[in-house]
Amino acid sequence: MSQTKSPAVWVPTVYFAMGLPMVLLSDVSLLMFKDLGISDGQITFWASLLTLPWSLKPLFSPVMEIFGTKKQYVVLTELVSAVVLGLIFAGLGIKDFFPVTIALMALMAISGSMHDIAGDGTYMQHLSQKQQSQYIGWQGAAYNIAKIFARGALVYLVGSLSKGYGVLWAWRAVFVLAGVIMLLVAIYHLVLLPGQMREPKEEQEPRSLSDAMKSFVEIFISFFGKRYIWFYLLFILLYRLTEGFAIKIAPLFLKAEVAEGGIGLTNEQFGVIYGTAGTVAFIIGSILSGYFISHYGLRRVLFLVALIFNVPFVVYFLLAYFQPESLGWVAGGITLEYFGYGFGFVGLNLFMMQQVAPGPHQMAHYAIGTSLMNLSVMLPGMVSGFISDQVGYELFFLIALVVAIPGLICAYKVPFTYDEEGNKI
Structure with missing residues (x-):
């Protein structure tokens, strides 16, 4: 457990960064596509399908334990989200924006689900059980602040900007703003998140993909x-x-x-x-x-x-x-x-x-x-x-x-x- 960095320094930002991509994909995207003339049937189908990677976390985690560290995944997935949000800004300006935007959001969904795994893993690794209980409220508060920010502030900003710049440019501005925020959070975590970008594996962790799959099968057999x-x-x-x-x-x-x-x-x-x-x-x-x-x-x-x-x-x-x-x-x-x-x-x-x-x-x-x-x-x-x-x-x-x-x-x-x-x- 890390004693060099107070959990108050990084727990809220990790869980804010965990919530923002999820809310943008599952909630805010509905409103954007509605404003841009996409039918309810298409919106709900694709916005729901975009949450699939969060159902695949048990498949991702064994591989993540072998390749890379938790801090690497937290920082890199935040950078991926930042880049993708910038690409969505560009994609909304083209004629066939809908399939391009959905493809980019799918990439951000995969990155976001991996961020969840790494963020929760960092929390459990670097906090004692007592600290985990103390900071569990910080988790929920930070995640809900991301919801407030996305559903409230960003959507309100769209309404304000659309009066002067049009609906399309308002949504483009909001997504690039979200991208800048994720970039800043990634840089912040690169410096202040506990752990290292490179660290030796613990002996009990799987050393090969075959070992990870055996552990994965054992977990599922015991579950069912x-x-x-x-x-x-x-x-x-x-x-x-x-x-x-x-x-x-x-x-x-x-x-x-x-x-x-x-x-x-x-x-x-x-x-x-x-x-x-x-x-x-x-x-x-x-x-x-x-x-x-x-x-x-x-x-x-x-x-x-x-x-x-x-x-x-x-x-x-x-x-x-x-x-x-x-x-x-x-x-x-x-x-x-x-x-x-x-x-x-x-x-x-x-x-x-x-x-x-x-x-x-x-x-x-x-x-x-x-x-x-x-x-x-x-x-x-x-x-x-x-x-x-x-x-x-x-x-x-x-x-x-x-x-x-x-x-x-x-x-x-x-x-x-x-x-x-x-x-x-």
């Missing part, structure tokens, strides 16, 4: 041999299924014209609501959920937490049905959405930590669980736009509520392997 694992995987996939189905459509619906069944928010309105009240509600919901679950125990409240997690989709159905003209009603709905999302998301993470991950390969098994969880969001998101185009926003969000029912049934029925103290039941 766990008690109730198939029920757990079904639960993980169904818990976020409605989120995956609706989450890509939600911002498109909010920006769509009223005549098209949407709300008609401008980029400035979207940025202010999401970047202020929405983010505050998400953080409050997450914190309250943690205290609520710790007081009553996850086993007792899992169904209620899952129910609250689906509140956002009731909100969107009501917004689509009534199409309120008052910005206050819309802001209130989005605030409630983010509170429910933050409150409910904690439940699934804790379930994976306490019921899926325990064992000799805890970190690897947790990574497998989160990777499969990402698939439950990615796959329905790929088809959500096509369904929305066919049925309209109101019926689409009603269908999303029906899709939530199997996950709620699983939350009510799912068995537990461990009690609150970590002992087998």
Whole structure:
């Protein structure tokens, strides 16, 4: 563990750099492509597919353990993101910008998923268990600051710049600004991130690709041999299924014209609501959920937490049905959405930590669980736009509520392997 650099110097910047590319790809790109005239079906398909590399992290990590160091991967992936964001700036200026931009974003997605692995590895390697507990809040805060910055400040900036320079140049300016930020963070980490750009491998690490693959197979065999694992995987996939189905459509619906069944928010309105009240509600919901679950125990409240997690989709159905003209009603709905999302998301993470991950390969098994969880969001998101185009926003969000029912049934029925103290039941 490194004692030469305070975690306060580098933990927030690592997790900010971890969050920014993900939010740009999964959320902000939706708004950009919407402004540039791409159909909802294409937007949701490709924006969802771009998150696939985050489901492939268990495949990347054995190779990363052999070739290179954690600091190398953190710095180099940040540099890759900076370069790609600059290339997106250039690509948005050509006629066939959409396929070129998607290809560049795919490269940034692969780089971003590798940054996640290296960033988490650096955190665990250089912090003691006590420090890891102390700085876990810094992680979440920094990641959420990246969300606020991207969804709020950058989207608001697009709205402001588009008045004088046009929508296309506004988006180009925002992406090049994000690229400059990632470049500065990479230079900062080159100097202040603990570890070395070259360091000897520990003896227990795999020395060859063959050794890494053997370890990889052993981890997967032990994972799928766990008690109730198939029920757990079904639960993980169904818990976020409605989120995956609706989450890509939600911002498109909010920006769509009223005549098209949407709300008609401008980029400035979207940025202010999401970047202020929405983010505050998400953080409050997450914190309250943690205290609520710790007081009553996850086993007792899992169904209620899952129910609250689906509140956002009731909100969107009501917004689509009534199409309120008052910005206050819309802001209130989005605030409630983010509170429910933050409150409910904690439940699934804790379930994976306490019921899926325990064992000799805890970190690897947790990574497998989160990777499969990402698939439950990615796959329905790929088809959500096509369904929305066919049925309209109101019926689409009603269908999303029906899709939530199997996950709620699983939350009510799912068995537990461990009690609150970590002992087998």
